[in-house]
Amino acid sequence: MLEKKFISTIRKYSLINPKENVLVALSGGPDSVTLLYLLLKLKDKLKVNVFAAHLNHMLRGEESDRDEEFVRKLCNEWNVTLFVERRNVKEISKGKNVEAIARKERYDFLRKTLKEIGGGKIATGHTASDLVETVLLNLTKGTGIRGLRGFLPKSGNVIRPLIEITRKEIEEYTKKEKLPYVIDSSNYDKSFERNLIRLDVIPVLKKINPSLESAFLKTCETLRLLEDFLNKEVETVIHAWTEKDEIKIPLQTFKSLHPFLRREAVQKAFEQISGRKLSFKNLLDIEKLADAEGYKEIHLGSGFKAVKEDNTIKIRKEQEKPKSFSFKVTKIPTTLHTPLYTLHFAENEGEPLLPITQFKEKGITVRNRKPGDKVNLGKFHKPLKKLLMEKKIPPTLRWQIPIITSGEEIIYIPDVFKAYIKGKPFVGVKVEKRETEKTDS
């Protein structure tokens, strides 16, 4: 019965290809011993080469060494090539997040060993009972679809052939087949969250439904199928959005998507360009962006921002501050190229800037803005930043717009500010937009 189920799981999820190596992650506990035993017993039927690997995490003192000794003896008796390594997890982790580090070290060791035997699959002893624990633990801490469906029968080259077999079935089988195993005493330590779930929660739920594992298996299978469907929907949607390291979503598309799909798609697209995740608040802020009037940008943290411009939502890296510039004009006529504009200075031509006498005395400096810049509005001074915001100059342009000054005074900013009232002879400026410069490309 158990053997049949084992084979059916392997077939159902295509866990193993014929002639493949299977490396069993062997702790020495009943699950991994049963896994190794089943693979050896069905080796010819499944056409696989079976290996075992044991990492001594050195977390339980003598008990850890006893386990290592046990698996060495077992593999010797069962005639299985065993790889063993010792890593002092407590030392590596410095006491922090011991469980997570142990897991990381273990998989690192397993992957390294798999390479040594020429590739194949890593098989772990996770059972249906482990799946129930994992799902309940995730749900308790708050989770989405991924957490609710728990671990997978196959992820990459890691396979879990016992995923449809319960702990009780394993117990009965080890008894029937007289399999030896060791017990990890930390399984009873209730300072581990998982043990609380296993020892105190699941027995109560089993009073309600003795076939708890089978109920969870069904739910998880539906959720895996759902997750696959959603992934494909999301891929279809974001395919057209991402360009190297930028996301561009036409506003119309953005608004027409169902909020669920939209959030999933924005999240996935962001992961692709940044390798990071957006917070839930980030996602809500980006949604609000779509309703903003005109240009708007928000900072997403970790060096990224979302921008609404040209009927498009764009997500990209924050731009480094553009290079600062400063040009001194001492004679006219002069033509000056700044990032956004070309400026032609001449006598009595164009927009009047200042009397020629003052120009001769103090000259003109054209530069980008500096923090603290203020403009003189006659009765009071206004921070330049505020003025630029009022004039709706996009933040990306604020550091590039040319500020024309004389002495300490700001006398002219194209499209934004004009101080001088005409009176000849004056120095004037003709302003020409440089169309070739695009800031968002």
Add this chain to the structure above:
Amino acid sequence: MLEKKFISTIRKYSLINPKENVLVALSGGPDSVTLLYLLLKLKDKLKVNVFAAHLNHMLRGEESDRDEEFVRKLCNEWNVTLFVERRNVKEISKGKNVEAIARKERYDFLRKTLKEIGGGKIATGHTASDLVETVLLNLTKGTGIRGLRGFLPKSGNVIRPLIEITRKEIEEYTKKEKLPYVIDSSNYDKSFERNLIRLDVIPVLKKINPSLESAFLKTCETLRLLEDFLNKEVETVIHAWTEKDEIKIPLQTFKSLHPFLRREAVQKAFEQISGRKLSFKNLLDIEKLADAEGYKEIHLGSGFKAVKEDNTIKIRKEQEKPKSFSFKVTKIPTTLHTPLYTLHFAENEGEPLLPITQFKEKGITVRNRKPGDKVNLGKFHKPLKKLLMEKKIPPTLRWQIPIITSGEEIIYIPDVFKAYIKGKPFVGVKVEKRETEKTDS
């Protein structure tokens, strides 16, 4: 704090419209008392008319009467119109499924009362803590998205304004506001599954995550959004499939759909035409149908079947057996109209049926098949049903095809069977397909 949360939930889910009646389902316990109190306190702000209704289920003897007495007194003091009814649930349910019947009776009473006050909303005291219990209970018994997201803040005219408030918050609030309430002693009866979850499971999970309710609320909110997305996807897909009481899915569409969406869509479409649900096995069988060669049909139970024909999957009611027919031919030439074919009988013309002498003696009878019909293959008899299957005559046609007999013997079936070897003079038949008759329209 709690009042703010209460209003924010009402706004967030648009639970109540201004000037609406709100009928509180008042058990007398802390949740429903708090709900009534909050609605009364915020009556002007929310612009609502508050009513209360209490069903005495007569399940807990004197305690039930004490509760009725309590809510009568409370509503009198608080100046609220209260509707009370007594229904003997134990008697109605005859001891079976008491909880479900109690619920049904309660909602029936609430809906009836709502009508009496001229419509509005029914407000129940379900809290975030109830939501956690419901989700855990559903998960334990095996469930899908709908079970995992638990009850809704609003479904039809039933609203749950306390859905984001925990039992602990209610307790603190009742203490602070000195609200009176009664305790339902059956809340501690561990023969109720829900009580097992509340008393024995949740306290353990709270050791792992003290903000358990808030974690569940977030998960449920995501799942509600997901469910809405899926519903809309399914609606889009099945829109083109259903015609009155039949589903027609082009095979190409059927195969191109993601299995998850396909199952959801088939299920929903079936519900629309039948008001029933397909079993998981039904769904798998329908999927297999898509790969069948030629015509195939399967029975879905409850009078429905799924058919593969003409590159289409069709789901419809099982056809009643077509009317039986039987014509006696005693003179030739004769023309006969049967459901599928028109038959011209004449001397020495068409397909030979039998010697003219035998015709004169026994005549010819044309009829539809009867159970037990056999054809004479010389060396042995074969069941007609078997022959029709071998000849791949679709089951829908098997009862309509004309069986030409003489005496007890089947002598001819168009496209299927021919007994007589030529020899003049004979009675022959010319067969003409009646194109106007379609069996699947």
